[in-house]
Amino acid sequence: MSSHFKGMNIFWIAITLTLLSSSPLALAEDERTQPAPYYSGPIIDFQTHAIKPNYANATTQYILASPAILGSASDDIVHRIIPGLADDLISPARLAALGKENVHVVSVNTFFPPLPAKALIAAATELNEWMAQRVKNQNRMIGFATIPSPPALAKQEAADGAYYTQQGLAVLRHAITDLGLKGVLFASNYENVFLGDPSFRPFFALAAELKIPVLLHPAVQPVEQTFVNRKNIPAYTGYLDDQRTTLLDLIMAGTLENHPDLKLISTHLAGGVLTSLGRLRHLMGIWPEDPSYIDLAGRKRVLPHPIKYYFQKVYYDCNNAELEDLQLYSSVVGPDHVLTGTDFPWTNDTFSREVLGKVDRQLQGNDLGTIQPSYTAECI
Secondary structure (H helix, E strand, O other): OHHHHHHHOHHHHHHHHHHHHOOHHHHHHHHHHOOOOOOOOOOEEEEEEOOOHHHHHHHHHHHHHOOOOOHHHHHHHHHHHHHHHOOOOOOHHHHHHHOOOOEEEEEOOOOOOOOOHHHHHHHHHHHHHHHHHHHOOOOOEEEEEOOOOHHHHHHHHHHHOOOHHHHHHHHHHHHHHHOOOOEEEEEOEEOOEEOOOHHHHHHHHHHHHHOOOEEEEOOOOOHHHHOOOOOOHHHHHHHHHHHHHHHHHHHHOOHHHHOOOOOEEEOHHHHHHHHHHHHHHHHHHHOOOOOEEEOOOOOEEEOOOOHHHHHOOOEEEOOOOOHHHHHHHHHHHOHHHEEEOOOEOOOOOHHHHHHHHHHHHOOOOOOHHHOOOOOHHHHO
C-alpha cells in the first residue's frame, strides 16, 4: 500500500508549485475567462463513512427524533445517507466512487446513547470486527477503528472501580494488532466532552505507541446543537465549530508535546481554525497560564512553542474546500499536510474534483518528471 500512496502523491508536490506561486488575482481572472476542467486522476480519500447494517434502524430513529435536523435535511439523511452508510461496503454507489484507482479510508462515526461501559466496549468491538472483515480483501479500502467513549468509561470507572478504561484501550489495541485496522477515528466530542479532557490521554498515548493516525471527525451531535435548533445551523457550522474547538483543546492539553510523533488528521479543515491564528496567539500572550499542560511525568508545564507550531504538525482533510481555502492552508502548513476527503456518502467526489481541477489546470506545462514524490500519506 505504501508504494501506491507514494506514486499517487506526485499530485500534491505539483500543488506545492501552484498554490505557493499563483496569485489569487491571477487565479480569479483565469476562472472568469475559461472554466477549469475537473481533475480526473486518482484520489486518496481520507474521509468515507459506513455503519454496520444492523445499526441502520437505530440511526434512523435518532435522526427522526433530533430537534436540530429539520425538513428536507432529515428526509435526505433517512432516505439517502443512511442507506449509503449501511451498504456493507458493497453498494454500486460506493464501488463507483472507489473506481479503479482511488483509495478510501473507511470509518464509523459512532454515537451511542448513554449505555453501561460493558455495552459500549462490546459495541466498539463488534464494529471493529465488522470493519476488519469488510476491508480484509479490499486492497484499496483502509479500515479505521472505533473506540468506546473515553469520558463514559472514566465516569463509570470512578463510580464502581472497574477498569473500564483499560478494557477500552484493549479494544483499540486488538483492532490494530490483531484485526489489522490501520488507524482510529475520534469524534470531536463524546457526551459534550472535547478531546483535551484527561480521559482521552491514554487513548492518544496508545495511538502514538501503535504509530497509527488519528482521524478527528465531527461528532454526530455537535456541542452547540442543543442551543441552535433552526435552519439546520448545526450542520452548517456546528460541526465545524466542534472541529476547531476540539483540536485547540487537545493541543492546549499538551497532546502533541507529550506525543510529538502522533499523526492527527483533522477533517473539514479543522473548521477553519487556521484563520484564527492571530487571535489565538494574542490571547495566549495576555493569558499565559492557559497554554499549560501536564507532561508524561505528571509535571505542569507551559507549551514551549507558539500555537502555530502545533497546528502545522496536523494534517487537514479539505472536504468541500474552495480553491481559496486550499491556498490558505497550504501556505500555513504546506501542501503535503492538505489531504483529500469527500465525506462519502454525504457527498461524492464531484466537488473535490472541481476544485482540484482548478489547481490541476495551473500545472499544465510543468515537467512533473523532475519532481520527487511527496510522501503525504505516510500517516497511513
